[in-house]
Amino acid sequence: MDLDLDTALRILDVGPDARVDPDELVRAAMRWHFGPETGTPFWLRRAATLGFDPVADVRTWADLRLFPNVTDELRDVAVADLIPLGFGPHPDVVSVIESGGTTGAPKRIPLLRPFADLFSHREAGVLTAAGLGPGTHWLAMLPAGPHGAFEQVKRAASAHSRGSLVFGIDLDPRWVKKLAGAGQGVDAYVDHLLDQAAFVLLQQPVSAMRITPPVLARLTERDDLLEAVQQKIRYLVWGGASMDPEARHYYRTELLPDAVLSCRYGTTMALGAGGAERPGLDDDAPCALDPSVSPYVTLSVVDAQTGEPVPYGERGRLVVHHVSKSFLLPNNAERDTATRLEPLPGHVGDAIADVAPLAEFGGVAVVEGVY
Amino acid sequence: MTTDALVQVDALGPAGAYRARYREPVTDVTGRTVAEVGLVPDPYVARAMAALRKGTTAPLEQRRAMLRTAAGLFGSATLLGLGPDDYQHLVSRVAGLGITAVRASTEKIVARCASAWEDAQAARPAGAVTGWRDPEARDGAALWSRRGDVFGVHAAGNHPSVHAAWIQALALGYRVAVRPSRKEPFTPARLVAALREAGFGADAVVLLPTDHAVSATMLRLADLSMVYGGDAVIQRYGADPTVLPQGPGRTKILLAADADWRDHADLVDLVADSAARSGGAGCTNVTGVLVEGGADEARAFATALADRLATLPVTHPEDDDAVLPVHPVAAARALETQLRSVAADAEPVGATADSIVAELGDGSAALRPAVHLLASAAAPQLGAELPFPCVWVAPWSRAGDGVAPLRGTLVLTALTNDDALIDALAEERTIRNVYVGARPTWWADPRVPHDDYLAGFLMESRGIVSTA
Numbered sequence: 001m002d003l004d005l006d007t008a009l010r011i012l013d014v015g016p017d018a019r020v021d022p023d024e025l026v027r028a029a030m031r032w033h034f035g036p037e038t039g040t041p042f043w044l045r046r047a048a049t050l051g052f053d054p055v056a057d058v059r060t061w062a063d064l065r066l067f068p069n070v071t072d073e074l075r076d077v078a079v080a081d082l083i084p085l086g087f088g089p090h091p092d093v094v095s096v097i098e099s100g101g102t103t104g105a106p107k108r109i110p111l112l113r114p115f116a117d118l119f120s121h122r123e124a125g126v127l128t129a130a131g132l133g134p135g136t137h138w139l140a141m142l143p144a145g146p147h148g149a150f151e152q153v154k155r156a157a158s159a160h161s162r163g164s165l166v167f168g169i170d171l172d173p174r175w176v177k178k179l180a181g182a183g184q185g186v187d188a189y190v191d192h193l194l195d196q197a198a199f200v201l202l203q204q205p206v207s208a209m210r211i212t213p214p215v216l217a218r219l220t221e222r223d224d225l226l227e228a229v230q231q232k233i234r235y236l237v238w239g240g241a242s243m244d245p246e247a248r249h250y251y252r253t254e255l256l257p258d259a260v261l262s263c264r265y266g267t268t269m270a271l272g273a274g275g276a277e278r279p280g281l282d283d284d285a286p287c288a289l290d291p292s293v294s295p296y297v298t299l300s301v302v303d304a305q306t307g308e309p310v311p312y313g314e315r316g317r318l319v320v321h322h323v324s325k326s327f328l329l330p331n332n333a334e335r336d337t338a339t340r341l342e343p344l345p346g347h348v349g350d351a352i353a354d355v356a357p358l359a360e361f362g363g364v365a366v367v368e369g370v371y
Numbered sequence: 372m373t374t375d376a377l378v379q380v381d382a383l384g385p386a387g388a389y390r391a392r393y394r395e396p397v398t399d400v401t402g403r404t405v406a407e408v409g410l411v412p413d414p415y416v417a418r419a420m421a422a423l424r425k426g427t428t429a430p431l432e433q434r435r436a437m438l439r440t441a442a443g444l445f446g447s448a449t450l451l452g453l454g455p456d457d458y459q460h461l462v463s464r465v466a467g468l469g470i471t472a473v474r475a476s477t478e479k480i481v482a483r484c485a486s487a488w489e490d491a492q493a494a495r496p497a498g499a500v501t502g503w504r505d506p507e508a509r510d511g512a513a514l515w516s517r518r519g520d521v522f523g524v525h526a527a528g529n530h531p532s533v534h535a536a537w538i539q540a541l542a543l544g545y546r547v548a549v550r551p552s553r554k555e556p557f558t559p560a561r562l563v564a565a566l567r568e569a570g571f572g573a574d575a576v577v578l579l580p581t582d583h584a585v586s587a588t589m590l591r592l593a594d595l596s597m598v599y600g601g602d603a604v605i606q607r608y609g610a611d612p613t614v615l616p617q618g619p620g621r622t623k624i625l626l627a628a629d630a631d632w633r634d635h636a637d638l639v640d641l642v643a644d645s646a647a648r649s650g651g652a653g654c655t656n657v658t659g660v661l662v663e664g665g666a667d668e669a670r671a672f673a674t675a676l677a678d679r680l681a682t683l684p685v686t687h688p689e690d691d692d693a694v695l696p697v698h699p700v701a702a703a704r705a706l707e708t709q710l711r712s713v714a715a716d717a718e719p720v721g722a723t724a725d726s727i728v729a730e731l732g733d734g735s736a737a738l739r740p741a742v743h744l745l746a747s748a749a750a751p752q753l754g755a756e757l758p759f760p761c762v763w764v765a766p767w768s769r770a771g772d773g774v775a776p777l778r779g780t781l782v783l784t785a786l787t788n789d790d791a792l793i794d795a796l797a798e799e800r801t802i803r804n805v806y807v808g809a810r811p812t813w814w815a816d817p818r819v820p821h822d823d824y825l826a827g828f829l830m831e832s833r834g835i836v837s838t839a
Contacts, residue, residue, distance in 0.1 A: 220418060221421060226418075245392075246392060250412050255414060283392075
């Protein structure tokens with residue numbers, strides 16, 4: 001029995017904290033993205049070659065596996081064709097965001113207001129749960145420009161505490177990868193980033209920061225910057241690259257004992273969403289990440305050959321589903337591997353840990369760089 | 372070892388020992404884990420290097436006294452829970468190096484540590500003084516000065532003696548970071564512990580066990596470094612003016628016709644000793660031997676050499692008469708496979724033509740010497756350095772080959788009395804050390820540089836006039 005549009009919209013439009021049944025969400029999203037009057041042009045076109053009827057055949061979250069991985073097609077699709085017709089002629093497009101271009105030509109997708117707000121609200125909840133008070137100001141050393149990270153962080157800070165100041169230092173991941181791929185050191189570029197961060201760290205009242213592990217490691221080489229971080233920063237979010245567990249332990253116990261370190265995993269192809277570190281983990285536990293925008297963005301760890309889930313505790317290919325009113329991208333096999341962990345009760349899909357890049361992706365060597 | 376507990380090697384950093392949680396096993400020649408080394412993360416290295424950067428250098432006389440004390444401690448004290456005998460036994464079992472060579476290495480490190488300052492003076496230019504108070508500075512002189520403050524050592528594990536070299540940097544006032552080999556971290560750990568106990572501060576010398584990626588951070592944060600490694604390392608750092616690469620030696624011996632080796636049996640002994648001393652894994656062990664007098668002469672010499680090398684005992688490394696290197700059987704077989712691949716069309720000579728692997732029955736195997744005959748001195752195998760006694764013998768002719776096959780050699784022992792030939796060899800800059808006469812290639816002396824003086828890399832001359 002197909003959903004009528006009103007029912008689908010009721011499910012897709014619930015508030016950001018409402019409990020949503022993942023299977024109901026999937027059915028509503030199929031009705032929306034594949035409905036002739038509301039659908040997404042890219043998917044309406046693509047439906048003809050799927051070999052199944054998404055509205056009739058995709059009934060549950062588990063059925064999302066029926067979809068092929070179309071991520072590569074997003075390198076050259078017209079971005080307008082990724083906006084559901086149901087949003088009308090004047091959709092509220094927050095931005096066009098692009099992947100880092102780590103593995104070839106960049107992929108481009110539109111970020112629409114409903115998901116941007118949902119994601120910001122959820123991240124704000126993570127920050128509140130971590131005990132961040134109002135008036136928290138941030139230093140964020142993250143990609144801006146065509147990438148979504150910095151703008152999303154800004155929205156989340158504002159959603160958490162209106163009036164938060166977010167000081168940005170732009171990190172251009174494509175330039176970094178170009179340098180690294182050419183065998184040139186990225187040292188001078190990281191120095192350039194840190195030179196800029198120094199002004200903020202030393203002069204502005206920041207108490208939280210977002211940074212990638214390679215840049216953090218380089219920051220600790222500078223006495224004045226390290227001292228400023230030790231004195232000022234109480235909450236440090238890292239992501240964008242892997243962190244050696246030994247380094248994490250050293251930061252937590254020796255270098256930054258007064259700061260809470262918290263990991264985020266986000267992928268452009270899920271509009272920046274992914275997972276947030278489970279609070280309260282001790283050093284011996286794997287750094288577990290729970291999906292922070294579940295059930296809209298969910299994570300699975302599978303055997304790269306068979307597509308079947310790997311056993312809990314084992315490493316496999318990370319697959320991300322994005323299913324929201326704003327966007328649909330199921331079965332996106334990421335450039336990363338992760339350890340599969342049991343999800344928290346009430347979550348669909350997996351929790352993950354130890355995200356690390358694949359050595360090769362689509363036949364192209366992956367250069368992790370500093371982001 | 373009297374206890375079953377594993378030996379633990381930790382970083383020795385700015386706040387003392389640091390126990391990294393990740394413990395990498397260190398195995399002996401049977402593959403059994405006998406120790407663990409904790410690998411520190413990138414930010415730990417960053418902080419240790421920052422501590423060295425801010426560190427202070429003790430005055431010269433104090434440094435010299437501390438080095439003498441450290442030498443004594445290294446030779447005889449119990450450090451990190453190991454007495455000298457325990458330490459030597461462990462190195463022998465882990466590196467597969469004969470215990471006699473390990474003991475000799477201890478003596479060498481003790482000697483070089485005690486006189487590191489004096490040894491370094493060999494590199495001081497004749498016009499340079501060591502301090503502005505020197506009376507010679509009144510009329511103007513060169514002031515022998517450090518080119519930096521922090522020195523990094525990316526060490527090798529093939530032989531403990533490599534750690535005799537960098538002590539000069541401490542003597543000259545550098546603060547030093549040592550990244551030990553993960554296969555044999557005991558020697559630098561013992562040496563750094565001795566130096567610390569002798570009074571060198573935690574901001575003067577640190578031990579930083581890391582993986583390769585993190586060791587790059589140490590090199591980047593040091594003013595100057597020395598890096599041991601194979602051709603890949605040399606290629607990576609060869610163009611970096613702050614790095615002194617220590618690579619393969621491609622050491623050679625030239626037997627000219629007038630050496631008359633058939634009438635001097637001790638020359639065969641000399642070549643065999645040059646090949647096998649300390650297990651043959653060093654850069655100063657001979658790799659290529661050139662014999663003047665045609666193919667038959669080369670074959671005769673190769674056969675005599677193989678016969679002589681075949682007398683080396685196949686035994687456990689901790690036995691007093693052990694010379695041959697010992698490895699886990701699988702590693703020994705892998706080296707044999709590598710040898711066969713490198714040897715290609717070269718003709719194996721003597722008793723080890725079929726196999727160089729001699730299993731010892733406990734999971735380990737000794738690598739017996741390999742001798743191959745090459746068709747010509749231009750064969751590429753002549754410089755193929757493998758980590759066991761492995762000699763490539765080729766015919767050589769003064770007119771046809773000349774100096775060309777001798778280029779790119781760390782040590783050349785030349786057995787000849789021909790002044791014109793010696794002139795040509797001495798003129799060839801890519802032969803780093805020329806030993807004329809019956810001198811084994813591994814022979815070393817503080818006055819004789821090893822691919823130039825280390826102190827030549829560490830120091831420079833500035834102008835000084837001090838009329839005060």
